[in-house]
Amino acid sequence: MSFEIEHAKWIKWHLRRRMGERKDALKRGHGYGNQLFAEKIWWPLVNVIKLRRRCEIPELIGIVT
Numbered sequence: 001m002s003f004e005i006e007h008a009k010w011i012k013w014h015l016r017r018r019m020g021e022r023k024d025a026l027k028r029g030h031g032y033g034n035q036l037f038a039e040k041i042w043w044p045l046v047n048v049i050k051l052r053r054r055c056e057i058p059e060l061i062g063i064v065t
Contacts, residue, residue: 003043007035 007030015026030038 003039006043007038 011026011030015023018026
């Protein structure tokens with residue numbers, strides 16, 4: 001799951017759902033600053049949260065049972 005692939009999917013998803021100026025802004029480009037923020041801050045944070053969820057649930061199940 002690379003950032004570039006997921007970012008492209010995210011942009012396509014939003015292009016299908018946006019209208020007017022928001023859609024035009026995405027067509028013109030996500031922007032260097034926006035993409036850099038998504039890659040360096042948002043993407044690692046989302047992946048850490050997903051990883052923690054996968055690790056914590058089995059641990060809790062083992063403790064409760």
